Amino acid sequence: PEGYFGPGPALFQAVGVGDLEARAFPQTVFSPRGAAATRESKIALPPAPTAFTAAPPTVVPIVRLAPVKKAPSAPVTSAPPPKAINVAPEATAMIRSGRHAAALKILQPTLESDPHNLAALCLAAQAQANAGRLDEAEVLCRQAIEASSFAPLPYHLLARIAEERGDSSAAKALLKKVIYLNHASVRGYLELGAIYAREGDAMRATQMQRTALGVLNDLSENSPVPGDEHAVEESLTVGELKRQLETNSL
Numbered sequence: 001p002e003g004y005f006g007p008g009p010a011l012f013q014a015v016g017v018g019d020l021e022a023r024a025f026p027q028t029v030f031s032p033r034g035a036a037a038t039r040e041s042k043i044a045l046p047p048a049p050t051a052f053t054a055a056p057p058t059v060v061p062i063v064r065l066a067p068v069k070k071a072p073s074a075p076v077t078s079a080p081p082p083k084a085i086n087v088a089p090e091a092t093a094m095i096r097s098g099r100h101a102a103a104l105k106i107l108q109p110t111l112e113s114d115p116h117n118l119a120a121l122c123l124a125a126q127a128q129a130n131a132g133r134l135d136e137a138e139v140l141c142r143q144a145i146e147a148s149s150f151a152p153l154p155y156h157l158l159a160r161i162a163e164e165r166g167d168s169s170a171a172k173a174l175l176k177k178v179i180y181l182n183h184a185s186v187r188g189y190l191e192l193g194a195i196y197a198r199e200g201d202a203m204r205a206t207q208m209q210r211t212a213l214g215v216l217n218d219l220s221e222n223s224p225v226p227g228d229e230h231a232v233e234e235s236l237t238v239g240e241l242k243r244q245l246e247t248n249s250l
Contacts, residue, residue: 153228
């Protein structure tokens, strides 16, 4: 086998070392048998390599480190949002006095920061409608309905816009929605009755007027007529409106 220094003794035997020595040194006493003896005595083979013995593994003691305690982090607190400025009273006063552009200007920051602010949407819609911009008013009304689908005023404003456009059918449907949401809507009954009267439906017109009077009779004479929240029209007292209805001066 092939050892550490190259091929082993088998190679020498195959070549015939005794013959080579006899040829190289003819005067010697080499003979095949003697050559073999001489070869055995003179050629010292390296010792067979010993099997490798691995050193025993060194045991390294495990040192357990104490866990590092993290310092408690301070709670993250966000800055409180700035308080919204209630501009509804000022905007209402501006719309009542005909300053529609000024009202829209002070309402704009609220609409930008809070697009679902019902009061700002209703006031802006009334300002746009009173300024003759019905399309813009309609958009604001529909946004108000998305913000609060049970608020009567956006439907009431849409009914007035529809009536202004000559769409009595849409106006009546919207006013019925107003009455459904607010059974005490005196203006809803009266406006629906006025449409019936223009259409020649005297019976329904009278019925609506009587219903409105029934609501008013349950209220104090000096109390304001109940209206929709965020409506800008200045309300009469109950006594004033009753006298107008009784004399048909509406």
